[in-house]
Amino acid sequence: MGPVGGLGLAVVAAAVAVGSCGRKEAPGGSSGVASSASAAASVSAAAPVAATAKRPPAPPGDAERGKKLAQEHECHRCHDGAGLTAAPREKHCFHCHQQIVTGEFPAPKHALAKWRPNVAPVQDVPTLEGAGRFDRSWLFAFLQEPHDLRPALAPTMPRLAIDAAEAADLTSWLTRDATSVEAVSLEGASLERGRELLEQRACGICHELGGAPLPQRPGFTGSETQRKAATLAPDLRLTRERWEAAPLVAWIQDPKRLKPDTLMPSMGLKRDEARDVAAYLLRAPLAPAAPRPVPPRLPLLERRVTFAEVDTAVFTKICRHCHGNEDAELGDGGPGNTGGFGFSPRKLDLASYAGIAAGLLDTKGERASVFAKLDDGTPRLVAVLLARQKEEAGRPDPRARGMPLGLPSLTPEQIQLVETWVSQGRPR
Secondary structure (H helix, E strand, O other): OOOOOOOOOOOOOOOOOOOOOOOOOOOOOOOOOOOHHHHHHOOOOOOOOOOOOOOOOOOOOOHHHHHHHHHHOOHHHOOOOOOOOOOOHHHOOOHHHHHHHHOOOOOOHHHHHHHHHHHOOOOOOOOOOOHHHOOHHHHHHHHHOOOOOOOOOOOOOOOOOOOHHHHHHHHHHHOOOOOOOOOOOOOOOOHHHHHHHHHHOOHHHOOOOOOOOOOOOOOOOOOHHHHHHHHHOOOHHHHHHHOOHHHHHHHHHOHHHHOOOOOOOOOOOOHHHHHHHHHHHHHOOOOOOOOOOOOOOOOOOOOOOOHHHHHHHHHHHHHOOOOOOOOOOOOOOOOOOOOEOOEOOOOOOOOOHHHHHOOEEOOOOOEEOOOOEOOOOOEHHHHHHHHHHHHHOOOOOOOOOOOOOOOOOOOHHHHHHHHHHHHOOOOO
16 A cells, blocks of 8 residues: 555554654653652662562463464564565555655655655564563563553554464464573662663663653764664563563673664673663562543534545545555555454445445444444444544553554544534535
8 A cells, every 4th residue: 555645554563752752651651750860769779579460371372373363463564573474565564654764665756755754753663573582471461452662652552353362372473482591580689770770871862761760861863773773662661561580681681682683782781780770670669650541522613524624634644544445555455444454354445435435344244334323422433533542541442443553543633523524414
């Protein structure tokens, strides 16, 4: 699918209010949190352990079935690596965006200049290499209930249609080549020294640490490599959910040993220093995470709203690449039309007034209106937009998968525009 003036294909893991070093609000933010200096001062070797409660172990899975599932759910449309063949450019969610930014995409210069600002924030996503470094129980849970990991990355991992057995198979496949690491004990490690090392090595250039913020020291060089590294950097608050001590110490000492294509540099730490940093990230007390509020639902506008206005502000800008016209998009109308990411074709074309009016295929394969009202009176088209806001707040709506899939929710004003247009009878 071509980059028709919008944000491009909606997806993944990725977890962008982007810009070269832009940040989304960190999980937990910094509200009510002491300064980094006082945060460091409050931690000592005798500080109480504040690690996340252990999850039940992930059930065993079949790695071969996991690979087949990865192909069926088209993980290669977003992620490179792990032995999957990359999707062709017209079906890849990010490669075409990268080529637009670099000027390699086969299109006129004026078109590239028009598209570049729209797609630049949506060109990065982690590879699947080295996933064996993570705690299997966390990965198993994350595949079923994904959440935002990276404050500077706009896409997030979408909610896929997988069950626990499939998540176990995918976990087994992703962790099949886990690098063996030396066992380690954090007994006697200095949390205070770990905090000092995080600040000395200026980890705050790329990372956030929700609950005990790191100083955002100057040092961003503006290089493409550092821009991408900062965009993909996770919130270190989540370390205790994702890592066991031994692989974390190995990672801190030599990241490329566990993930050869990582942009994380080696900080030149000795093993005891890596233990101190790991102990701080896994055990330091953190301020409670502030819940993310669901944005207010704005009242209907009193003025007339036309399809042309909604199309320009929402459908063309955000929705069309997943719900496009297959005849105009090389036969692929996107996962929301012709199917993809493990979803059946729903035949919902948001590229024209007639396409939207035609509705979608329901689970029985019959045509249904996207304007049909749910039990609470909300039109389904509006409900899925509101559901995305709830997903971002950690409260998924069981009635609907939020849209846009894997991308930031629409603003309250954009949803207000759509809802007003629907309520007015959808004038052209």
